[in-house]
Ligand SMILES: [Zn+2]
């Protein structure tokens with residue numbers, strides 16, 4: 065398969081399209097957890113019960129698609145190869161839990177991959193909407209429409225007091241997890257993250273790196289999400305997150321401005337060195353690739369680099385993960401082979417852009 | 421004190437977990453304590469899962485710290501009659517077995533829920549359209565009653581009458597629905 069075709073098939077809309085403030089906010093996600101009232105939660109459900117959940121959803125689909133979202137196909141995890149599962153996880157379309165530990169898992173995916181519905185994950189139903197840029201309100205609206213559509217034929221487990229009843233008590237109430245993925249190289253370079261993180265935690269939000277282990281945020285990409293799900297309305301949860309994100313955007317922009325003012329040539333040097341590494345290296349590890357991609361993306365956003373589209377960061381952060389590299393190679397690769405493939409993939413991708 | 425999980429941020433949460441007479445202490449930062457193995461975490465297995473964290477939280481409940489009450493609970497173990505999950509099992513895995521567990525363990529839940537949700541214990545969000553119609557009306561009535569008492573305390577009687585009529589019509593709706601449902 066050609067690289068161009070591979071990319072066009074592999075890229076979801078949230079990775080390729082621009083959204084509001086998408087120079088800093090890469091994507092917005094809303095997740096709603098729901099359960100059927102009469103059936104044991106997936107951790108305890110029997111084969112039969114899990115099958116019944118899938119049947120219920122299939123039945124719902126057969127009565128007509130969710131308005132405005134096109135046809136959604138139901139796929140069972142059993143029918144999906146391990147490598148494909150991995151790719152779906154790397155694209156953030158399904159959770160690692162669904163891929164690895166959900167024997168009766170299934171999911172629905174909209175054509176543009178903005179909507180996915182996981183079935184028999186930790187909860188019977190998890191609706192997820194993933195939009196480019198800062199679009200939490202829009203994503204919540206979409207999730208609510210899907211939710212209402214499902215509810216027309218499904219009796220949800222709901223309690224006046226505890227709201228939507230979920231398998232884990234940390235999700236009870238709204239079942240809502242709202243999150244944004246932000247690229248914050250300015251705040252990292254100016255060493256402000258250590259000051260900002262505790263303040264954000266104090267506001268009831270959780271910050272963490274999406275790529276990389278532990279507290280490390282590979283590629284200066286952070287995920288910020290709400291911690292509590294009960295006692296606030298969905299709109300308030302989203303609004304509270306929005307306001308913190310807006311402040312972070314402003315601080316990131318001013319950090320970038322300050323960097324340009326005080327260290328313009330150093331910054332430009334850093335950006336182009338990273339560009340050079342991506343364009344010419346023969347072996348590159350995930351971590352180095354992520355850091356270089358972050359620099360190049362910053363260079364694009366700040367106008368140093370003009371011939372590369374900025375979505376290259378979102379795209380290559382995902383397409384150079386192990387699952388994707390192996391999918392492109394058509395088979396398993398050792399870590400050393402992956403580093404070589406990764407370098408080749410990035411070089412080709414950059415050249416593809418230049419030759420257009 | 422530094423968080424023992426990330427060794428970076430200051431530890432703000434301190435758990436003492438007593439099981440079988442063994443005392444273990446954990447000192448975590450807010451962030452590590454709330455890590456939940458959510459979707460976007462590509463790298464799992466960092467050692468400390470929400471399960472044992474939750475078990476730690478639940479074990480801290482005062483009602484489970486005194487031996488007397490432990491003995492009481494061993495004799496009368498709460499058990500969900502729908503999914504057969506017992507309360508100790510719930511504490512261990514940190515997951516409910518079914519929706520009915522919430523009802524079964526309702527006496528034990530409030531402190532747990534409050535701890536997990538910054539002191540909140542009542543759902544304020546969306547109500548399912550089809551099955552939740554009555555709940556929505558009840559919530560509206562409760563809100564209007566508050567408005568009513570505000571108007572009365574400010575001696576805004578005309579407005580109060582308006583609100584009172586709204587409440588009456590909602591109460592009638594509720595009654596009609598209940599009759600219709602039977
Ligand atoms: Zn920590």
Ligand SMILES: [Zn+2]
Nearest residue numbers: 500503518521
């Ligand atoms: Zn139960």
